[in-house]
Amino acid sequence: MRSEDKERLDRLQARILAESGKKFTQQELLGLLLSLGESQFAFLTDRPKKMTKAQRERLMALPVRTGVQIRPEDYDDILYGSSR
Numbered sequence: 001m002r003s004e005d006k007e008r009l010d011r012l013q014a015r016i017l018a019e020s021g022k023k024f025t026q027q028e029l030l031g032l033l034l035s036l037g038e039s040q041f042a043f044l045t046d047r048p049k050k051m052t053k054a055q056r057e058r059l060m061a062l063p064v065r066t067g068v069q070i071r072p073e074d075y076d077d078i079l080y081g082s083s084r
Contacts, residue, residue, distance in 0.1 A: 001009075009026055017023050024032070037044060051059070070078065 009029065013024060013026060013029055016029070
């Protein structure tokens with residue numbers, strides 16, 4: 001095991017003990033991490049799919065409602081800075 005991975009495992013082990021009071025050996029902790037990796041295998045291997053140009057255009061055309069009201073006369077100040 002690389003020394004930096006060993007240090008990360010040590011920190012994780014200490015954090016679990018500090019936050020939960022549960023003490024795991026490093027062997028137990030590695031077993032739990034492997035189980036987690038197996039149960040979440042799709043998360044580890046799925047990569048975000050690239051969007052097609054049509055999908056990006058549809059997404060960009062969706063309205064964004066933030067609830068903020070902007071007066072038309074304030075657009076230039078917001079975009080380019082106050083001219084006052």
